[in-house]
Amino acid sequence: MQRSTIAIALLAAMASANNDNGPQKDPEFWEWVARNNKNFEDAADVHKREANFNATKVKVQQLRIKYPKTQFELNYLADWTEDEKSNLLGAEASDMGERRLQDVEPAEGRKLQSNIPSINWITEGHVGPVKNQK
Secondary structure (H helix, E strand, O other), rough: HHHHHHHHHHHHHHOOOOOOOOOOOOOEEEEEEEEOOOOOOOOHHHHHHHHHHHHHHHHHHHHHHHHOOOOOOOOOOOOOOOHHHHHHOOOOOOOOOOOOOHOOOOOOOOOOOOOOOOOOOOOOOOOOHHHHHO
């Protein structure tokens, strides 16, 4: 356990290392950039993306330690911010306000009704029993 704590601390220190003269020249980052055909706007963007990459690398290492029988790798999203990743899910409340389905007005002359009966798919025979996952 102590080795894993030291490894995580070392990775975190590397990820948080900040050079005012520009991005750190991490060979793993630049290999990843080449593999994923990444392009950057300017030096500031490179610096931001490398910091995001290093933070993601720390998270992946933590997950590898916590779940040793599971494989975790850095994918093409490793340099994205959390906001950029959440945008993959579509429009967020911040983009649309607090608009929800119940806030949508029905077309003129129509009423929204819930005439759908409750169906138990198990008793209807459409769902099988739970299977052994081992």
